[in-house]
Amino acid sequence: MRGELYIKTLTCAALLGFVGMGCKSKDTAGLTSIPNFAGTGNNGGGGTNTTPGNNGNNTGLPGGNPGGNGTNTTGTNIGGTNNGNPNEPLSIPENFQEQRDVFERVHFDYDSSELRPGDRELVALVAQHLIQNPQHMLLVEGHCDERGTEEYNLSLGERRALTVAEELVRLGVAAERLGTQSLGEKVPLSEGSTKTARAQNRRGEFVLFMPMTGVVELPQN
Amino acid sequence: MVWCLLVASLLGVLIDDSYAGAAPGGGGNFQVVGDARNKLIPVALEGYTGEVASVLKFDLEVMGCKIVPLDDSAFVVKGKVDGSVVGALTDKAGNPGFNRRYSGGTLRDQAHALSNDIIQALTGTPGIASTRILFKMKTGQRSEEVYLSDYDGHGTVALTNDKTLVSAPRWSPDHSKVFYTTWLKRGGIENTTVIQQNMKTGEREVMARYRGLNTGGAMSPQGFLALILSRGGSPDVYVAPPGWKFMDDLNGQNLRRMCVTREEENGVTWSPDGQWLCFATRANGKRMLVKVAAQGGNMIRIPTNGVLNPSEPNWSPDGKSIAFTAAMGGFNVCVVPSQGGAATVVAAGEAPTWAPNSRNLIFTRRGVNKRQLAIVDVPTKQVKIVPAFAGSASQPAWGN
Numbered sequence: 001m002r003g004e005l006y007i008k009t010l011t012c013a014a015l016l017g018f019v020g021m022g023c024k025s026k027d028t029a030g031l032t033s034i035p036n037f038a039g040t041g042n043n044g045g046g047g048t049n050t051t052p053g054n055n056g057n058n059t060g061l062p063g064g065n066p067g068g069n070g071t072n073t074t075g076t077n078i079g080g081t082n083n084g085n086p087n088e089p090l091s092i093p094e095n096f097q098e099q100r101d102v103f104e105r106v107h108f109d110y111d112s113s114e115l116r117p118g119d120r121e122l123v124a125l126v127a128q129h130l131i132q133n134p135q136h137m138l139l140v141e142g143h144c145d146e147r148g149t150e151e152y153n154l155s156l157g158e159r160r161a162l163t164v165a166e167e168l169v170r171l172g173v174a175a176e177r178l179g180t181q182s183l184g185e186k187v188p189l190s191e192g193s194t195k196t197a198r199a200q201n202r203r204g205e206f207v208l209f210m211p212m213t214g215v216v217e218l219p220q221n
Numbered sequence: 222m223v224w225c226l227l228v229a230s231l232l233g234v235l236i237d238d239s240y241a242g243a244a245p246g247g248g249g250n251f252q253v254v255g256d257a258r259n260k261l262i263p264v265a266l267e268g269y270t271g272e273v274a275s276v277l278k279f280d281l282e283v284m285g286c287k288i289v290p291l292d293d294s295a296f297v298v299k300g301k302v303d304g305s306v307v308g309a310l311t312d313k314a315g316n317p318g319f320n321r322r323y324s325g326g327t328l329r330d331q332a333h334a335l336s337n338d339i340i341q342a343l344t345g346t347p348g349i350a351s352t353r354i355l356f357k358m359k360t361g362q363r364s365e366e367v368y369l370s371d372y373d374g375h376g377t378v379a380l381t382n383d384k385t386l387v388s389a390p391r392w393s394p395d396h397s398k399v400f401y402t403t404w405l406k407r408g409g410i411e412n413t414t415v416i417q418q419n420m421k422t423g424e425r426e427v428m429a430r431y432r433g434l435n436t437g438g439a440m441s442p443q444g445f446l447a448l449i450l451s452r453g454g455s456p457d458v459y460v461a462p463p464g465w466k467f468m469d470d471l472n473g474q475n476l477r478r479m480c481v482t483r484e485e486e487n488g489v490t491w492s493p494d495g496q497w498l499c500f501a502t503r504a505n506g507k508r509m510l511v512k513v514a515a516q517g518g519n520m521i522r523i524p525t526n527g528v529l530n531p532s533e534p535n536w537s538p539d540g541k542s543i544a545f546t547a548a549m550g551g552f553n554v555c556v557v558p559s560q561g562g563a564a565t566v567v568a569a570g571e572a573p574t575w576a577p578n579s580r581n582l583i584f585t586r587r588g589v590n591k592r593q594l595a596i597v598d599v600p601t602k603q604v605k606i607v608p609a610f611a612g613s614a615s616q617p618a619w620g621n
Contacts, residue, residue: 034416087432148548149533183386209409
């Protein structure tokens with residue numbers, strides 16, 4: 001069956017753990033490590049949800065913030081649900097492993113972040129898996145071909161990942177189990193600029209995080 | 222030692238003016254202004270060889286001159302290198318402009334200083350030959366670093382060594398700090414993170430790491446920080462007030478959201494007075510540049526007539542123009558008046574940023590296997606390619 005799980009019982013702890021970044025920068029004089037901060041894992045409260053700008057009397061372009069007075073602490077979550085905290089990056093427990101090859105990829109039309117009708121079945125399969133495995137978490141990666149500019153592609157890739165995440169939320173997955181990540185055009189699947197290569201590169205990837213299979217040595221008798 | 226190099230370069234070049242007190246243009250006409258400044262200025266170089274000759278040629282051609290044989294020239298730079306750089310500027314009739322000996326720094330530094338003096342004397346505006354740039358360079362399959370170099374690509378120094386992806390390095394308005402986006406891995410997962418790095422101390426601070434996309438990192442002269450975040454469900458533009466600390470506002474309560482769309486906002490850039498924030502978005506299926514007042518308000522379209530799909534806007538230091546990339550099959554570097562209007566294609570390439578003279582743009586050009594940097598003199602459209610780096614280089618940001 002397509003999408004069947006190939007969960008290898010590997011205890012590949014090397015994939016995981018907290019990788020400190022800046023501590024490796026010995027040959028760049030003066031460069032400090034990026035400081036640690038309490039930005040993950042312990043704020044379950046959810047952001048203050050304020051309704052985004054009211055466009056009722058907007059004489060400008062759609063989507064502006066005509067009020068512009070005071071702060072606007074938007075806390076709209078993926079798909080507009082009130083679950084999860086939109087402010088914190090997804091945090092993966094230390095005893096989890098990353099699985100990239102469990103699900104197929106979704107693909108996108110040029111310059112578009114719309115989900116293709118043919119990919120809905122796959123997204124539903126992913127949703128079903130997440131609902132049946134409530135411990136598992138998912139990062140959706142958005143990728144682009146090289147025909148956009150780098151900054152545009154970074155936002156487009158995020159938009160693509162969010163579109164997939166929105167569909168998962170619509171199908172009943174809790175938003176706090178989902179993360180999105182844009183890689184723009186930085187990690188092409190296929191080098192080259194043929195039509196086929198570009199089509200392969202305009203994609204969304206499902207990166208599944210699940211608890212590692214533990215092995216405990218027992219006394220021999 | 223990066224910071225020692227920087228200090229050394231700040232020591233500068235000393236100039237001994239042999240025509241003490243003589244203002245340029247004493248006997249000849251050294252003021253190339255108005256319409257004449259939109260054409261290449263023919264200059265002859267006499268007496269230089271090797272590195273100094275190539276630096277002078279590159280600098281002067283970047284800044285709108287054309288190095289020509291003596292017979293075709295309007296101005297002559299005659300000099301020598303006898304341990305230090307000596308240069309005399311005259312017009313073709315031999316009327317003196319200046320005659321100077323340079324000392325201190327390297328011969329390259331001295332040659333850059335001479336180039337700047339030539340441009341100052343000819344046009345009355347400061348040259349940009351002693352400026353520096355930031356850019357990112359690919360160093361491995363999935364690794365990029367932020368680099369600093371002279372504007373001509375010489376003297377490259379890595380500012381990061383994180384072996385991860387990076388994006389969009391930018392200067393703070395006073396050039397004391399740089400901002401960039403990095404794919405920082407924490408809590409078992411990579412998440413885009415906006416970093417501020419102090420250029421003197423190397424100290425780094427996380428400026429934004431919310432769920433999803435965190436990029437942008439453009440600071441206004443008043444200290445407002447523009448960010449592109451997807452924490453609200455879609456990439457949108459946010460502004461943090463001066464002195465704002467991400468660590469103290471992990472819920473983003475004090476961020477001002479500047480737009481609410483489902484589109485792919487990108488390329489935040491401030492007007493030099495800090496009153497307007499410009500970025501690229503899409504409305505009714507059409508990609509466009511817009512601006513929003515610094516205190517918030519409607520998105521106002523900046524028309525870019527004649528070209529399509531603008532992105533990566535960059536507002537000129539003099540406030541008059543916005544450079545951007547138009548994607549129409551290939552990529553074109555374009556310039557439009559800052560209030561909008563007819564866009565002018567100035568070069569094939571992308572990701573332009575302005576030099577301090579509001580005349581030159583540095584940008585990215587895609588080659589077969591590599592991206593490299595190039596500079597265009599906007600009024601004459603003369604392009605000079607920055608010598609290739611070890612890796613694919615892109616997203617340059619022009620400093621001072």
